[in-house]
Amino acid sequence: MHNLNQKTVKNKINFNGVGLHTGANVNLSINPALPNEGILFKRTDLKENNIIIPSIFNVTSANFCTTISNNFGVSVSTIEHLMGALFILGVDNAVIEIDNHEVPILDGSAKIFIDKIIETGFDVSSEPIRIIKINNKIELKDGSKFISLEPNNINFEIDYQLEYKNPRIGNQQNKINVYEDDLFDIYNSRTFCLYEDIENLKKLGLAKGGSLENAIVVKQNDVLNESGLRNNKEFVNHKILDCIGDIYLSGHKIIGKLKCVHGGHKLTNQLLRNVFRDKSNFSVIEIKEKNLPSSYINRSYLKSIA
Numbered sequence: 443m444h445n446l447n448q449k450t451v452k453n454k455i456n457f458n459g460v461g462l463h464t465g466a467n468v469n470l471s472i473n474p475a476l477p478n479e480g481i482l483f484k485r486t487d488l489k490e491n492n493i494i495i496p497s498i499f500n501v502t503s504a505n506f507c508t509t510i511s512n513n514f515g516v517s518v519s520t521i522e523h524l525m526g527a528l529f530i531l532g533v534d535n536a537v538i539e540i541d542n543h544e545v546p547i548l549d550g551s552a553k554i555f556i557d558k559i560i561e562t563g564f565d566v567s568s569e570p571i572r573i574i575k576i577n578n579k580i581e582l583k584d585g586s587k588f589i590s591l592e593p594n595n596i597n598f599e600i601d602y603q604l605e606y607k608n609p610r611i612g613n614q615q616n617k618i619n620v621y622e623d624d625l626f627d628i629y630n631s632r633t634f635c636l637y638e639d640i641e642n643l644k645k646l647g648l649a650k651g652g653s654l655e656n657a658i659v660v661k662q663n664d665v666l667n668e669s670g671l672r673n674n675k676e677f678v679n680h681k682i683l684d685c686i687g688d689i690y691l692s693g694h695k696i697i698g699k700l701k702c703v704h705g706g707h708k709l710t711n712q713l714l715r716n717v718f719r720d721k722s723n724f725s726v727i728e729i730k731e732k733n734l735p736s737s738y739i740n741r742s743y744l745k746s747i748a
C-alpha cells in the first residue's frame with residue numbers, strides 16, 4: 443500500500459526569488475533524498491558546516507519568521523511556508539539546497555512550492571512513514587496568547603484564532619482537519635502586515651524584500667493589494683499555514699489537536715519544546731498496513747497522511 447510509505451520528490455525542483463526580510467536574490471532547490479533522511483537544508487554558498495536540520499531545538503529566532511541554525515552559527519530563515527508545503531504534501535525526505543540565508547518568499551504563500559512539487563511528482567520508497575502521536579495535553583499562556591496540543595484519535599486538527607485591533611483583520615477563526623480537508627485556502631493564503639508597521643520593520647532591517655507582490659498590506663479598513671484577498675479568512679488561514687510549517691520541525695507528521703489564540707512562530711516553538719522535552723508526551727509510530735486497524739485503512743484520508 444504505497445501511499446503509506448515515505449515519499450521524496452521525483453527530481454530536483456528549482457525556485458528563484460527574493461528573501462522577504464533580506465531582500466536578497468536567492469536560488470533554492472528541493473532535491474530527492476533517501477528514506478529516513480528527513481528534511482535537511484544545505485547552504486550551497488558555504489563550503490563547510492553548511493547542513494542545518496529543521497528541528498524545533500535548532501530554532502534560534504522566531505520573531506517575524508522562523509530561523510534555524512546549526513552548531514556553527516550557520517542559519518536559514520523564513521523556512522515556514524516551504525516546511526508547510528512539505529508537510530501538506532507528505533514529503534518525508536528532501537534536501538533543500540539554498541545559496542543564501544533566507545528562503546525566497548515567492549508570492550507570500552506556499553502555493554508556488556506546492557504547485558511545482560505536484561507538477562514534478564513523487565518517488566515512493568518501501569519504508570513505512572512515521573507519525574508522532576501526542577500522549578499528554580500541554581498548554582502555554584502568555585498574556586492574551588494561548589496555545590495547546592493534546593491527544594487525538596487519528597487526525598491532526600488545528601483550531602486557530604486571531605485577535606487584531608485592526609478592524610479589517612479583527613477576530614478571525616478557522617478550524618481544520620489537516621488530513622481530511624481540502625487545504626487549498628490554507629496554502630494559498632499570503633503573509634500580511636499592517637501598513638503602519640512597515641516603517642518599524644524597515645528600521646529593524648526587516649521586510650527589505652517585502653512588496654504587494656508577496657504580502658497583504660492592511661491600512662485601517664483597506665487591503666492595499668489591488669486584487670484584494672484570496673479568500674475570506676486569508677489572515678487566519680495564513681497563520682495556520684505558518685503553524686503547520688513550524689509543527690513540521692518536530693521531524694514527522696503529527697496526530698493531535700492544536701488550539702491557538704493570537705499565537706505565532708515563537709509561541710508554537712515554545713509549546714513544541716515543552717512537548718518534546720519529555721518523552722512521555724509523545725510516541726513515534728510507524729504506520730504499516732499490517733499494524734493498522736481495518737477502519738484505519740478504509741479511511742480515504744490516509745492518502746493525505748502519507
Ligand SMILES: [Zn+2]
Pocket residue numbers: 522523633680684
Ligand atoms: Zn507566514
